[in-house]
């Protein structure tokens with residue numbers, strides 16, 4: 001079985017980045033704890049992908065510092081940073097089998113063949129695709145391809161897993177299933193994970209803490225429920241509030257549930273309890289236990 005990877009912190013200090021004259025990250029400071037499941041949430045264009053790509057080492061070099069497990073990664077290429085990134089498009093090699101796709105990163109790193117074979121079969125077992133090793137990506141469903149992308153990233157044993165909206169192409173049922181699978185995998189490997197999404201329910205149910213971004217600035221960091229209860233400013237309040245109305249009365253969180261009556265008197269201090277209609281969501285935590 002794949003061994004647990006030693007969890008690493010991610011520290012971001014005063015990070016800024018401009019495309020031409022447009023500043024898209026403006027002095028970002030953030031500390032992600034070892035083994036934490038952390039979400040970047042924010043509207044389209046707020047800088048979520050740019051921030052994630054900067055951590056991975058893709059794109060222009062930002063100003064400021066990024067430390068992974070306390071080590072400054074300035075100047076290091078993506079493959080030397082101990083991070084694994086899963087992009088929104090699976091980007092699997094169509095002419096290779098599933099096993100060859102998963103082995104690719106290990107071949108690049110000149111790992112010996114017997115070890116490659118062992119690690120590929122471990123990684124495929126971990127994502128439940130042992131029986132699919134010889135198939136080509138075109139012979140897999142979307143969710144299975146997604147799991148191959150995950151296996152391919154995990155197999156190189158990154159210290160930090162970066163996921164950029166990896167579920168956005170999947171239908172609702174498959175999304176729910178993949179959320180559980182990613183969480184179970186993250187717990188099993190104790191892997192520091194940063195997950196980008198503009199889907200608030202996804203951030204609420206999966207993350208221990210999240211950062212809400214707007215216009216290249218982190219507006220607030222905290223546990224999802226804390227942000228609902230005490231939004232730091234009108235942007236966060238408005239952003240969460242909008243979605244709340246769309247979601248109806250029951251908002252599931254990784255840590256529990258919240259009920260927001262449709263007619264609330266104030267933006268602050270939402271009424272919270274666990275009504276019967278929230279019971280369906282209780283399994284978020286239970287469903288992944290023992291996985």
Ligand SMILES: Nc1ncnc2c1ncn2[C@@H]1O[C@H](COP(=O)(O)OP(=O)(O)OP(=O)(O)O)[C@@H](O)[C@H]1O
Nearest residue numbers: 019020024042043044045046047048049050051198
């Ligand atoms: N290569 C680039 N050149 C110029 N501008 C860019 C480039 N990449 C991103 N941007 C701009 O930077 C800003 C942040 O983009 P980013 O992709 O980080 O947003 P995002 O929060 O991930 O949005 P989405 O939810 O739509 O994926 C946007 O205004 C975008 O237009």
Ligand SMILES: [Mg+2]
Nearest residue numbers: 048049050196
């Ligand atoms: Mg993006």
